[in-house]
Amino acid sequence: MGEIHDMMGTFELYQPMELNGALDLLRSHGSDAWILSGGLDTFDWLKDRAKSPRVVVDVGGIEELRGIEVSGDGIRIGAMARLQEIISHPEVNARYPMLANAAGRVASPQIRHQGTLGGNVSQDTRCWYYRSGWPCYRAGGNTCYANAPDALNREHALFDSNRCVAVSPTDTGPALVALDAQMEVRSTAGTRMVPAENFFIGPSTDITRMTVMEPTDLLTAIHIPGRWAGAATYFEKVADRGSWDFALGNVASALDVRNGTIFEARIVVGGVAARPLRLRRVENAIAGRPINEETLEEAGRLAVQNARPLQFNAYKIALTRNLVKRAIREATA
Amino acid sequence: MDFVRIATNPWGEAVLLGLAWEVLWLVVVAGAVFVVVHGIFKSKSGRPRLPEVGAASGVPEKVVRHNLSARLSHWMLAAATFTLLITAFVPILGLQFPWVTVHWIAGLVFGAYVVYHTIDTIGRKSLASMWAGVQETVESIGRAKEFFRHGGDPDERTPKWAFENKAFHQVVALAGLAVLGTGLLMCLRIDTYFWVANPYVFGLSDSTWGLVYLLHGFAAVGFVGLLIAHIYFAIRPDNLWITRSIFKGWITRDEFLQHHDPAQWNVSENGNRVLAADQAEAAVGAGPGAGHHGAE
Numbered sequence: 360m361g362e363i364h365d366m367m368g369t370f371e372l373y374q375p376m377e378l379n380g381a382l383d384l385l386r387s388h389g390s391d392a393w394i395l396s397g398g399l400d401t402f403d404w405l406k407d408r409a410k411s412p413r414v415v416v417d418v419g420g421i422e423e424l425r426g427i428e429v430s431g432d433g434i435r436i437g438a439m440a441r442l443q444e445i446i447s448h449p450e451v452n453a454r455y456p457m458l459a460n461a462a463g464r465v466a467s468p469q470i471r472h473q474g475t476l477g478g479n480v481s482q483d484t485r486c487w488y489y490r491s492g493w494p495c496y497r498a499g500g501n502t503c504y505a506n507a508p509d510a511l512n513r514e515h516a517l518f519d520s521n522r523c524v525a526v527s528p529t530d531t532g533p534a535l536v537a538l539d540a541q542m543e544v545r546s547t548a549g550t551r552m553v554p555a556e557n558f559f560i561g562p563s564t565d566i567t568r569m570t571v572m573e574p575t576d577l578l579t580a581i582h583i584p585g586r587w588a589g590a591a592t593y594f595e596k597v598a599d600r601g602s603w604d605f606a607l608g609n610v611a612s613a614l615d616v617r618n619g620t621i622f623e624a625r626i627v628v629g630g631v632a633a634r635p636l637r638l639r640r641v642e643n644a645i646a647g648r649p650i651n652e653e654t655l656e657e658a659g660r661l662a663v664q665n666a667r668p669l670q671f672n673a674y675k676i677a678l679t680r681n682l683v684k685r686a687i688r689e690a691t692a
Numbered sequence: 693m694d695f696v697r698i699a700t701n702p703w704g705e706a707v708l709l710g711l712a713w714e715v716l717w718l719v720v721v722a723g724a725v726f727v728v729v730h731g732i733f734k735s736k737s738g739r740p741r742l743p744e745v746g747a748a749s750g751v752p753e754k755v756v757r758h759n760l761s762a763r764l765s766h767w768m769l770a771a772a773t774f775t776l777l778i779t780a781f782v783p784i785l786g787l788q789f790p791w792v793t794v795h796w797i798a799g800l801v802f803g804a805y806v807v808y809h810t811i812d813t814i815g816r817k818s819l820a821s822m823w824a825g826v827q828e829t830v831e832s833i834g835r836a837k838e839f840f841r842h843g844g845d846p847d848e849r850t851p852k853w854a855f856e857n858k859a860f861h862q863v864v865a866l867a868g869l870a871v872l873g874t875g876l877l878m879c880l881r882i883d884t885y886f887w888v889a890n891p892y893v894f895g896l897s898d899s900t901w902g903l904v905y906l907l908h909g910f911a912a913v914g915f916v917g918l919l920i921a922h923i924y925f926a927i928r929p930d931n932l933w934i935t936r937s938i939f940k941g942w943i944t945r946d947e948f949l950q951h952h953d954p955a956q957w958n959v960s961e962n963g964n965r966v967l968a969a970d971q972a973e974a975a976v977g978a979g980p981g982a983g984h985h986g987a988e
Contacts, residue, residue, distance in 0.1 A: 500707065502901060522881065
């Protein structure tokens with residue numbers, strides 16, 4: 360299994376103080392470079408020596424990446440904003456309490472004071488076969504060790520697995536997808552805005568990455584539009600240990616309810632696929648319907664329609680079905 | 693430069709993963725060098741001396757070289773091959789898109805064609821017509837040596853398929869069977885519309901799978917080189933007469949007589965029914981008996 364070393368491998372450390380300096384470094388070193396933000400994902404990799412970047416670019420000193428500010432009818436959150444800042448920010452709580460709730464369910468208080476929003480959405484999967492250094496598909500190999508008949512895959516994917524069955528571990532990701540957030544991605548070539556839904560990618564697109572980020576890209580901010588500000592929203596996470604673990608499953612919902620009828624909805628589940636999965640079929644089915652048991656049953660049924668359980672994760676079917684039902688019922692409670 | 697990808701598992705064991713993708717660039721560069729060197733050589737050696745065409749040959753104005761079935765097969769195979777190469781290599785070059793489903797579907801089309809082509813060829817008992825045997829290879833090497841010493845033989849006319857065609861076809865067949873066989877094995881490990889993925893099919897070890905992926909990658913990269921050569925020769929001005937045929941199906945009487953030996957390619961047995969009108973016209977024009985050594 361992964362070997363814990365007293366010392367990390369050697370690398371060149373750069374600590375740029377300006378955004379352009381960081382982008383230049385990323386362009387210069389390309390795939391040899393590793394972006395260090397809160398360090399909570401990074402140091403696992405480096406200490407286990409499962410990844411050995413030649414260059415580490417620590418973006419912690421770049422002021423432009425920090426802060427939360429009101430922008431138009433929405434808000435702009437710097438990628439380096441700490442999760443705890445999001446949890447306690449009055450504007451976030453007033454407009455998007457679901458995001459604050461999701462950030463508040465990430466790991467432990469210590470980690471939330473160190474971890475950043477950018478890091479939470481950019482972190483790699485927690486599949487232990489992959490993180491222990493097995494040469495699996497995600498590591499560039501030819502095999503998924505988590506999909507063997509006797510593999511330990513209780514935490515793995517229920518949907519959209521394509522050779523690799525790892526899941527996205529992010530809690531804030533589903534909330535951002537449900538809120539129609541836009542990810543601001545910069546490189547020396549310019550700035551592009553990527554819808555959160557497209558920011559995360561599955562193994563059928565690229566089996567070695569979880570986001571669209573190229574080696575020369577840097578996630579600089581997350582823009583949340585005003586569309587869902589003050590709307591009925593809900594976030595729930597289920598984990599083995601509520602105070603610490605990654606999600607076995609989570610759900611984020613945003614509902615536009617008018618006169619007791621769902622006008623428009625966003626339903627996103629996490630921890631069950633390699634990316635936060637927007638359930639469009641459920642969204643379309645519940646639009647125009649009242650929130651009652653019949654609607655909830657239909658939503659729950661549709662939510663797990665394409666589920667493909669592995670040897671030890673079939674419980675996630677019932678979990679996902681119930682999470683989706685609750686996400687609709689409780690959003691307006 | 694690495695030729696293979698090897699990883700180390702947590703037990704410290706080396707695991708073969710497959711071909712190193714730098715080899716792709718090696719093949720592309722080698723292909724480009726071949727094209728440049730061959731192009732320069734051909735331009736220095738001047739236009740080929742073509743034999744004089746006989747006046748009354750009885751051959752129709754248009755000789756079918758690729759009938760409709762052959763043309764459709766060629767372009768279907770071309771589409772499948774391009775799709776396979778694009779979906780295989782473009783993501784490796786950095787442009788990411790959901791390629792897996794398109795890749796295996798194109799692979800099955802490719803495989804279906806190979807099966808059809810094999811059965812069809814056996815059915816027509818023409819398996820040997822594309823086989824470049826040892827004797828023919830030796831003779832061809834001798835002719836090549838002669839060509840480089842003294843220039844080409846203007847009177848050298850070939851059967852329908854010249855040695856170069858046969859040799860190329862043989863290499864393509866070899867690469868095609870390798871990529872197809874390994875591809876089908878790999879296909880069993882992914883979900884398709886026809887079966888559910890079995891990642892541990894046949895219980896092959898990681899190292900054996902590494903060999904399968906290595907062979908698949910090697911054959912696929914080989915196809916890139918073969919494609920470079922194929923397209924280069926297709927667009928060379930001295931070959932446009934035959935390239936036209938893969939679009940329109942025919943070559944002219946003069947082209948036939950300049951490049952082919954009627955004794956070795958009897959066009960009357962070539963299924964020229966498509967051009968029946970031409971044949972009738974030729975037969976009328978040439979008078980009674982013309983059809984015996986013309987195209988029927």
